[in-house]
Amino acid sequence: MDIARHIALIDELCFRPFPAEHGHHLVVLSGSHGLRGGDPAERAATVDQYEKERDAVDARLTERWGESEILNLLTVLLRTERAEEIPEPWTELSARARLAYLWEVAGTGRWVALAVADRDATDEVQLLAAVTEEAPP
Numbered sequence: 001m002d003i004a005r006h007i008a009l010i011d012e013l014c015f016r017p018f019p020a021e022h023g024h025h026l027v028v029l030s031g032s033h034g035l036r037g038g039d040p041a042e043r044a045a046t047v048d049q050y051e052k053e054r055d056a057v058d059a060r061l062t063e064r065w066g067e068s069e070i071l072n073l074l075t076v077l078l079r080t081e082r083a084e085e086i087p088e089p090w091t092e093l094s095a096r097a098r099l100a101y102l103w104e105v106a107g108t109g110r111w112v113a114l115a116v117a118d119r120d121a122t123d124e125v126q127l128l129a130a131v132t133e134e135a136p137p
Helices: 003-013 040-065 073-081 090-096
Strands: 024-031 069-072 097-105 110-117 126-132
Touching: 003 024, 003 040, 003 126, 024 040, 040 097, 040 110, 040 126, 069 073, 073 090, 073 097, 090 097, 090 110, 090 126
Parallel strands: none
Antiparallel strands: 024 126, 069 097, 097 110, 110 126
16 A cells, blocks of 8 residues: 555646546556456455555545545446436446545646446456546536
8 A cells, every 4th residue: 555656646637637538537546456356255355455545545635635525426327327428537437436535626626536446346456546627427
């Protein structure tokens, strides 16, 4: 767990220009390389580890930006399945994670989301950070 490195990358993304092709940043802070499917107990332990890592980053960002909001990404996923137009990165996050911790970063016009991608049991578990100017749906 390298919380300082995660915070430094999130800080950088808050000011880095967005790629022209999609207008947001979505990065993997930590990933369970090679853990796809496999042993459910090992996967559950990995999810727990990344949730603790997410909570540690949340605590540091809360000190700086105030209490995080929690976005239920299942609701976002259901809305996309009903053909509602949901902007990225929210659509991708909802397909990969169950919830996101959110902050609106004062003075930047940007939102930061932190999520544990564990929705697909056949894919690796990841701790994700997204930075966007798109407000959460």
